[in-house]
């Protein structure tokens with residue numbers, strides 16, 4: 001990864017002072033000076049930046065000078081006001097909540113093969129997915145995966161919190177002696193019992209949301225399912241050394257120790273009756289069947305750029321310079 005030194009100038013005195021300081025103390029550093037230009041700054045600001053350019057002998061790069069600051073105001077007026085409304089009237093916290101809520105509510109992708117099957121279409125599922133469904137709903141004692149103990153109902157979640165000791169990658173959430181561990185719910189409640197617990201996620205459209213778990217520890221459905229069935233085996237075989245080579249920059253200090261702490265806590269949770277999770281030895285085919293059942297929870301719409309078009313802004317719209325551009329690639333990494 002190439003290191004770059006960026007200094008953002010605002011046109012005010014603090015950032016200008018920092019620029020002067022850097023020029024004096026670190027003259028050899030290849031600094032890049034940038035100015036986030038709204039396109040409607042005061043003339044004095046532009047004149048001031050020209051002066052800085054000349055005095056310091058630096059180049060200042062204008063970023064996204066074509067951003068359209070009127071864009072959101074126009075949209076808010078259209079939906080929540082009239083052409084003559086002003087920003088204070090329409091861009092209210094309540095309206096922002098409402099707009100985000102409506103946007104999220106519109107994205108319910110539940111027309112999946114499993115629903116069709118439940119409604120009576122026997123052809124909607126492959127044989128493998130049908131076997132997977134049975135494993136999903138069967139308790140451990142009958143040779144099943146007992147998944148429904150937590151992934152319940154039409155949304156496949158009981159909305160409760162459990163520790164399933166998934167590998168603890170990344171910078172964590174302030175937990176543990178050196179703050180690199182992630183206590184999940186425990187960070188919020190400060191209760192020991194909640195340590196390492198995370199909310200059961202919905203499994204609708206899970207095929208399209210790799211990598212899996214709170215820390216993105218598994219690329220494949222088979223991998224994360226195998227982990228559920230035998231966390232100790234999964235952790236013992238997890239390629240901790242691959243994480244850094246594949247994801248440079250991800251913090252992996254103490255990853256293994258932190259994960260083992262979660263596993264130790266899982267054993268306590270099991271002894272204390274805090275979780276229904278138990279070790280279950282299922283065959284490779286059974287795990288594939290479970291994964292195929294989960295794939296039957298995919299609404300085909302989420303795989304189609306055309307179907308998703310209403311939610312995807314045009315590439316060149318980007319009114320704030322913050323737009324994330326959607327890419328379609330559902331192929332899992334090995």
Ligand code: HEC
Nearest residue numbers: 145146147149150162166198199200201212213214228277
């Ligand atoms: C004890 C409750 C529990 C049981 C039983 C359970 N899960 Fe989970 N599952 C969870 C929790 C909690 C997470 C999220 C954990 C995390 O991110 O740390 C999760 C995550 C997942 C994920 C990853 C979802 C994502 O978006 O990252 C999949 C897939 C999954 N479970 C499938 C299954 C299957 C299949 C079974 C049965 C073999 C199963 N689960 C049994 C609680 C459970």
